[in-house]
Amino acid sequence: MKRCLYGLLACLPLLCSAQLSINVTDAGGQPVADAVIYADALSGKPPKGKLNATIDQIDKEFVPLVTVVQTGTAIRFPNKDNIRHNIYSFSPAKVFDLKLYSGTPAAPIVFDKAGQVVLGCNIHDWMVAYLLVVDTPWFDKSDAKGMASLVGLPAGDYLLRVWHPYQSTEAPAQKIKVGSGAESRFVFRLKLAPPSTGTHAK
């Protein structure tokens, strides 16, 4: 995925007029990984981005833990383990129950409603994956250094938002202007509350 993004960034330097660099830290200033950064255009209908994604089940864990997709994205859930998984979601954005067998590719599920979806496995209680469905193609996930970047945003006004599955409160969105000479570096500071009971043993 990253490689893919890098590729995109490499081949569209002229098309993309702006690149935003975002740093996400916690309340203590430590870099926060897996924070989703996305920008909602305040005007105009956002273009459709890449509308497919994959969330693997490897060694009885969802990979990756956090996924962000644009509305209407079809996500495949390939089972890489040689055991059964039963993926479900009771999240209002998408309720489903998918029985998966090893090596059996199932039909991808289309997430056509914005919102957060928590994925679980009915067989392995500790398996959890967080999915954020957003209405914009401009999004990224912070890396281990807490760095994320948005590219290809046309000049204009945006609401820059951050989301993290462990956030205890929603960090306020930042209204930004994209254009030449405009600020391109942003910092989000998150209040996190890692789930105390969410530490599932394998």
Add this chain to the structure above:
Amino acid sequence: MRNEFWQRSRQSLTLRIVVFFTALLALVLSAAFALVSAANLRISRDTVAHELDTGEKVFRRLLEQNASKLTQGAGVLASDFGLREAIGTGDTATLLSALRNHGNRIGAQIAMVSGLDNRLLADTLHPDRSGQAYPFAPLLAEAGQRGSASGIEVIDGRLYQILVVPVRAPITLAWITMGFEVDDPTAADLQALAGLQVSFLVQQRPGWQIYASTLGPAQRAALQTQLSALRAAGQLTLAQEVYATRRIQLGHSVKGPVYALLARSLDEAMAPFYALQGTLIILAGFALLVCLLVGIRLARRITGPLRALALVAQRIRAGDYRQDIAIHDGSEIGQLAGSLAHMQQAIAEREAEISKLAFQDSLTGLPNRLRFNQRLDEAILRAEQAQGQLSVLLIDLDRFQQINDTLGHPYGDRVLAEVGRRLAACARAEDTVARLSGDEFALLLPGMSTSAVLQNIGRIKRVFDQRFDLDGRPLDVRASIGVVGYPEHGDNAIELMRCADMAMYRAKRSGSGHALYDTGMRTFREEHLSLLGDLQQAVDNNELILYYQPKVAINGAGGDEAEALVRWIHPRKGFIPPGEFIPFAEQTGYIKELTRWVLARAIKQAGQWLREGRPVKVSVNLSTRDLLDPGLPATVASLIDLANLPPDYLCLEITESGFMDEPAKALDVLHKLRTLGLSLAIDDYGTGYSSLAYIRRLPITELKIDRAFVLELAHSQGDAQIVRSTIELGHRLGLKVVAEGVEDQPVVAVLAEMGCDRIQGYVFGKPMPAEAFDQWRNARLQLQ
């Protein structure tokens, strides 16, 4: 009776020993019992405390395990897909039914689901409460922090253990609350495991409330009243049963703090201890009993021989010296028994010695008076039984005093020994010869009548016929013998001996050598015996009066001399002649007092006459016994001194017989009286055997010729001859001669012619009281 027994028992050695040892053992046992009891009590209390500690730990652990188990159960339930789906999809109806179903599965009475917003999604107890606030918010907060929570709550008047677990899908979606009622069966389960009575209490308004308990209804009711005073640890008395208790706070419900009360019945805990105590008491009682029995046995082994010895000693005291003292052991008691045996023997020997001394006359070797009286008693008894008879001879040596005085006591003793020997020699084997006293011997002749004795009296008399030839000094010894016989003279020893005495006395007086007692002696005697008391009274009551009979001088006016004669005017019997009571007084010894009284009176009267200027020389009669009284001269001296009477005015008259028994003694008294300057007269001269030659040796001044010679003087030539020669001889010896019993003038004339100095008799005057004597004298004086 009981008291006495108890008093005797209390002093008994057995009892003392037994009581001492039993008391000692009882003391030791009591001390041991007290120690063991105290230790047991402490141990029991410690045990109970320990049990409570352990019980509390177990109880807490049980609660934790229970909560943990229930939490796990609830957790499993919470992860049920259907339930999660129902929650996730907000299907309340399905949710409720799923909750009920799953709740039942793990036995929860209550199941609730609440959202992350603390609002109820479903409540099986109150289905209508969906959307309302969750009632136990603090638990949710705790569960939010720790992943799950447990607590204890009061819901609708019941106590529940509440568990809160999250519902994850897979992140926490909602909370499930499960409630398990804490009721009596729950408490019973806990009791079974913790071994304690368990009660669940809530300190709520308005008061404490018991929600569950293993206690019975009565104890529960009792507990309800004492809840407010409950402490963390303490004791409770519930329906007569005592419990040690612990109070543990379990949590804080919305109603108030929730406690568990753990109780251990002390009575139950102490039961083994009480059983032990009971055993101890039984053991102690048994030990005491054994001690008592052994003690009694042991004590008897000691006191038994002692008692036997005490009995032996008692018998020795009673005079039994032939006991076999058969305790032959080496102990002190055996030694004591040996000593007692020796003592018994020694006492027996000494008593034999003493009785020999007591019953034997040491001089003659004959039985003494004591032994004789015993023999006499025995003989009387035998005679009485055999309808037989016996005789007693009382033998008194004549004038033995003379022998003693002239030849000395050692010689006299030899005479007595010889008499004894001779008497014993002529006695039969069955007879008893005894020396009663001094010169008095007695012969007891069993089976012999007095007539037989009298026929054979010569044999006894011959004992004395034979001359006593001691140390070449020949001596004639004579004896007077009184003879009495049983049963004719008396039926007892005392009576017989008295009669024998009288008979002997009669024999001595008559000079016949022997006399048989006759009952006349007795009546005479008895009559006078009754007078003894009267006579004593007479002296005290002044019933005695002195009469005075003039002793008129030939050719004299008279009234210058008189004989004082005692007269007794008895208040009942009237006048008692002196012949009736004087001899009697002589026999009883009362004559001494009588003489003294007469002397005192007569001397006083003489003194009075002297002071009045008409002096009268008064004569007073002395008896034989008076003459033997060595104190008489001093008495007379003091009396005349007291009356201030010159001795010339007192004359003492004695009888011839007065000298017969102990002439030496009598002579001594006479000399002393004469030395005082008194006149001494021989009364009744001529009746006795005394010759004038003998009279010569006496310190007398006067002879009184007995009335027997005087009465017939005028008619009897013989008597006249005797009187004449007596007067002549008397004058020749320098004695005054007085004739008594002169009744008529011719005799007076004869006597005057014979040269008699004074005349006493009716011819001049009868004995008369002092006043009458005064009148008589006055009359005589006027006549001249």
